Amino acid sequence: MSSADTAPVPAATDFAAIKARQQMAWSSGDYAVVGTTLQIVGELLAEACDLRTDERVLDVAAGNGNATLAAARRGCRVTSTDYVGTLLERGADRARAEHLDVEFRTADAEALPFALGTFDAVLSTFGVMFTPDQDKAAAEMLRVCRPGGRIGLANWTPDGFIGQLFKTLGRHVPPPAGLRPPSAWGTEARLSELFPRSEAHVASTARIFNFRYRSPAHFIEVFRTWYGPTHKAFAALPADKAEALAQDLRDLLERSNRAGPGSLVVPSEYLEVVVTRR
Numbered sequence: 001m002s003s004a005d006t007a008p009v010p011a012a013t014d015f016a017a018i019k020a021r022q023q024m025a026w027s028s029g030d031y032a033v034v035g036t037t038l039q040i041v042g043e044l045l046a047e048a049c050d051l052r053t054d055e056r057v058l059d060v061a062a063g064n065g066n067a068t069l070a071a072a073r074r075g076c077r078v079t080s081t082d083y084v085g086t087l088l089e090r091g092a093d094r095a096r097a098e099h100l101d102v103e104f105r106t107a108d109a110e111a112l113p114f115a116l117g118t119f120d121a122v123l124s125t126f127g128v129m130f131t132p133d134q135d136k137a138a139a140e141m142l143r144v145c146r147p148g149g150r151i152g153l154a155n156w157t158p159d160g161f162i163g164q165l166f167k168t169l170g171r172h173v174p175p176p177a178g179l180r181p182p183s184a185w186g187t188e189a190r191l192s193e194l195f196p197r198s199e200a201h202v203a204s205t206a207r208i209f210n211f212r213y214r215s216p217a218h219f220i221e222v223f224r225t226w227y228g229p230t231h232k233a234f235a236a237l238p239a240d241k242a243e244a245l246a247q248d249l250r251d252l253l254e255r256s257n258r259a260g261p262g263s264l265v266v267p268s269e270y271l272e273v274v275v276t277r278r
Contacts (some may be wrong), residue, residue, distance in 0.1 A: 003076050013178040018132040023040075023083055025228040026130075028235075030110040032064035032090040033226040036148045041125050041154045041270070042066030048205070049152040051076050058144060060137075061127025065091025065102075067152070068069075071123065072100040081107035082127070110136045117146040126156040126270070129185035138194035142277060144224075145220075151200070151275035154207075157186035160269030161211070162255050166229070168252055172245040173233045186271045201276045208271060213214055213264040216253035220246055 045067055051057065053075030058070040064087050068080040072095060080095075080102055082088050088104045095102040107113055109124075109131050122145045131137040141151050156162040163183040175181075184190040188204055195202050213219040224246075225229040234242050259265035 002267040004270040009107075012018060013132075013176075015110075015132045015277050016251045018176045018179065021106075022130065022132065026084050027086065027231045028228045029226040031084075031087060031226065031232040033211045035066060035090075038125065038209065039069070040200070041207075042068075042070035042123075042253075044121060044207065045125060045154050045272060046070035046154045047075055047239065049121050049123065049150045051121060056062075057121045057123060058112075058114070058119045059129065059142060060075055060107075060112070060122060060124040062091060063125075063127055066096055067123040067125045067154075067165065069094055069100065071121070072102050073098070078120075079100075079103045079105060079114075080094070081105050081106050081109075082167065083110070110140060110152050112140045112144050114144045116143055117148060117149075117242050118144050120146060121150045121152060123152045123261050129182045132179055134180055134185070134190075136195060142195065142199055145277045150271075150276045151195070151277065152179075152187065152251075153271075153275070155185035155204055155271045155273065156183050156270045157206070157271055158183040160186070160265050161173055161252075162268050162270075164252055164256075165249070169229065169233045169245070171248070178252055188271075191271075191273060191275075199278055201271065201278065205272045205275050207272045208267045209262050210265040212248060212263070213266075215259070215264050216250045219253055219264055219266075220249050 051071055055076045057071040057076040057078045059080045062068050062082045063082055068078055068091055071078045080091055085106050092104050108126050110133050114164040122141045128137050146149055191202050216235045224234050256266045257264050
């Protein structure tokens with residue numbers, strides 16, 4: 001882990017302005033096109049958290065609802081939250097299709113509108129890790145989780161494929177100054193800071209998700225069109241610099257591809273985390 005992953009955030013960092021820009025990025029494109037391919041991660045996380053029928057479960061930064069659906073399929077009473085309303089609508093469409101009873105609420109992961117200890121389990125798959133104020137988001141998850149409850153997370157790691165993808169994007173479109181990278185949530189060192197031993201027990205398991213596309217060009221087309229951060233990065237660049245970014249992404253995909261020239265299968269490491277509230 002690099003020193004950048006643990007360096008303190010300057011006090012002058014304007015989290016509100018950064019959050020507004022992030023919200024615009026995640027509202028662009030249509031994350032659900034990519035998000036639905038990650039459903040297996042939500043199912044595995046629900047099992048790792050050993051969810052029980054009738055437990056109260058909160059999905060934070062839920063996106064299009066992968067962890068939401070996984071919990072609802074196990075008979076939990078689920079509240080699904082995100083700060084992008086259109087993504088909640090996609091999650092609601094999926095829940096209705098399966099006749100699952102889920103409450104959907106627009107909410108900021110750094111200011112959850114719920115009382116102390118409301119939930120038996122709090123989940124987030126590749127969501128809360130993107131909050132600008134990481135400490136505040138973690139504190140909010142701890143606050144709304146009851147003592148003895150579980151916080152379940154799926155977080156991309158710095159050295160995995162998505163961690164490398166974001167580093168590639170950052171070389172072309174630098175992220176806001178002063179922020180810790182989202183992939184810091186994919187390290188045990190950072191998790192121990194976010195969830196102190198005095199408040200919680202943290203257990204983590206390294207897992208692999210395989211991205212499956214026809215080719216590097218197909219992956220770039222999908223992510224450039226639908227995945228908010230990539231969509232915004234390309235939109236911010238003039239044509240020649242956008243092509244340079246595309247070439248760097250092609251190089252990364254080709255290095256990572258385990259399927260050979262006829263297809264694309266790219267393993268991406270993530271950390272599956274279960275935090276037990278003391």
